[in-house]
Amino acid sequence: MATLEIVFLLIVYVGKSLQGRIVPSPPSITAGPKPYPMRSWNPELGDRVYVYLPKEKNTRLQCVASGNTPKLSYDWIKDGKLIDFNSTEVTYKNNTLRIYKEHGLGTLNIHHVQESDYGIYQCRAGSASSQALSLSKKVELIEAHISSFQNNNDRPPKVVLLGQYVLLTCDPPYSNPKAILKWTTDDTLKEMTLNDRIVMDYEGNLHFTNIAKEDGGKMYSCFASLSFIGFYSKGPFTSLSVKGDKPANQPAKIQWRSAKDVIGVKGEPVRFMCIFSGHPVPKILWHKEGRPSTTLSEGHEFVINSVQFNDKGIYICAGRNPVTDKPQNVTFTLNVQAKPSWKIPPVDTRVSVGDSASINCEAEGIPSPNVEWFIDGKPFKEIPGKRQLQGDILQVTSLTKKESMVVQCNATNSHGSLFSDVYINVLGRNF
CATH class of the missing domain: 2.60.40.10 (Immunoglobulins)
Structure with a gap:
């Protein structure tokens, strides 16, 4: 019996000890707004999502954060301005709420969408004990x-x-x-x-x-x-x-074609089309220059479902029927580029007081991405000797306990963007 009492006391002691040593961490948004509708042409990628909605419909913009921090709070920004949830703009005439945050969460509800509601929204999660702010992706509400x-x-x-x-x-x-x-x-x-x-x-x-x-x-x-x-x-x-009673034979003739020069984006579909007239109906074959004996497809349209860099080249659409002397060729030139992708995905970092920290936001893509930095939601301004950029790596030295921060970086090129929201958590030496 004495042994069981000792074990029980040890469990209680260890539990209380661990409870007092829970590592605090800055807020981090774990679930943000989703695109609507969810379609292949409206993916959840990059630093922004798009919500298409007609007037008088309702929408729900998700925002949920985690973090061992007291008094977690949420704000929403619309078109660069903080939404005032006490203003008349968010209520009906009878003072019931039309725009509101869900209790205990940052998720924003907008009922009976009006013209003035369309715009760009962004959720912020913060706490009373820190200046660190986590940002969601921006969500653009657009009238369908x-x-x-x-x-x-x-x-x-x-x-x-x-x-x-x-x-x-x-x-x-x-x-x-x-x-x-x-x-x-x-x-x-x-x-x-x-x-x-x-x-x-x-x-x-x-x-x-x-x-x-x-x-x-x-x-x-x-x-x-x-x-x-x-x-x-x-x-x-x-x-x-x-x-007429009997159709006259007509040779194959090109009547319509899609763009001659095509830029494909790696991993996405690429489509080509050529439409021939003629009687009998022309037979259409596709092949790639340099490989004339290999038929890639038949018919008016040729699709590469997930284009890769080695698909680059010249493609030929050839139409012919029995009354055509030789195939009528149409050529397309395909070049392949790429959306931004992380060389190494940015990650949350924990350091002790006095240490240095770095956040890596190196991205690659074609064209080369441009990387923008924000700290706690504010555009980065280099502070000599304290914060500096070396290429696409942010370095912060001699951190103090009050300098826990959330770092956002956004890599963008003409095909898309990447958004990262990670924290540097500065802990006391006893952790």
């Missing part, structure tokens, strides 16, 4: 909107000969973000089926490589959609009247 087609009157009927090439233009309306374009042949907005003979280009225009009997007697309309918010806009109808 799609306009009507400029001219919605039905177009004059097109009379076309069997076997001929026909183009129907879309002329899409303004939208933000960019709307998805499709074609329909009825009022239900059911998407029409495309194939090797009927192709839509990257601008939304519809190409009939040669007209068939079954294409006549229909009403064709382009429509634009932002399906994630249920917004649609339909364009004017165009009817086709097909004349």
Whole structure:
């Protein structure tokens, strides 16, 4: 029994000892705002996320921090100014809150979004015991909107000969973000089926490589959609009247092509398109210059799903049918660049009073990234003998207990950005 009492007392003593030695740490935001909608064109990358929302909808911008620090607190900045949660701007006329932080968290709720709510937001987490501030990524709240087609009157009927090439233009309306374009042949907005003979280009225009009997007697309309918010806009109808009994043979001829010079971003998809007219329907083959015997793909479009540096080169789209003397070639030049990436990801650092510390924000990319520094949310200004930059490494010397800080660095090039929010925690010698 005595032995058990001794063990119990030891556990109590060790527990209290450890409790008194919990290492304090500056705040660190662990969950920030998420993009909306979550789509491949709206990824959670870099120093900023984008939220597209129409007026009168609600949104929730997440912000949660961790840190062994007393009285953890949160603020939000909008367009460079601190949000005053006691002002009339955040309340309805009956004084109930329209914009508020969730209890115990920094997560921001905005109800019935108004014109004045759109802008750039950023969450800050701090504490009463330290000047250290952790920052979330910036989140840009953008109005989701799609306009009507400029001219919605039905177009004059097109009379076309069997076997001929026909183009129907879309002329899409303004939208933000960019709307998805499709074609329909009825009022239900059911998407029409495309194939090797009927192709839509990257601008939304519809190409009939040669007209068939079954294409006549229909009403064709382009429509634009932002399906994630249920917004649609339909364009004017165009009817086709097909004349003739027997289609005349037509050689393969290029009618539309995507950009000749293409810059791909490493790891992302790259698309090329060439559209040929002709009867019979031209067969289209793709190959890379220097490897003519290797067919990469068939059809109007060629896609590299995850482009790499060794994909750089010249690509050839060749169209031909039985009445074409030789293949009609279209060339594309592909160069590959890269978003910023960390050579070594920045990490939180703990040091003792009097020690020095460094934060490494070395990034690589093509073009070479530019690195910006912030300390506790304020733009970095080099202090001789105390803080200095050596390349993309921040060094701070002779740290005192009051100099715990949160360091932000942002690496940016023309393809994207990286954001890091890490702390230097200065501990007493007894830790």
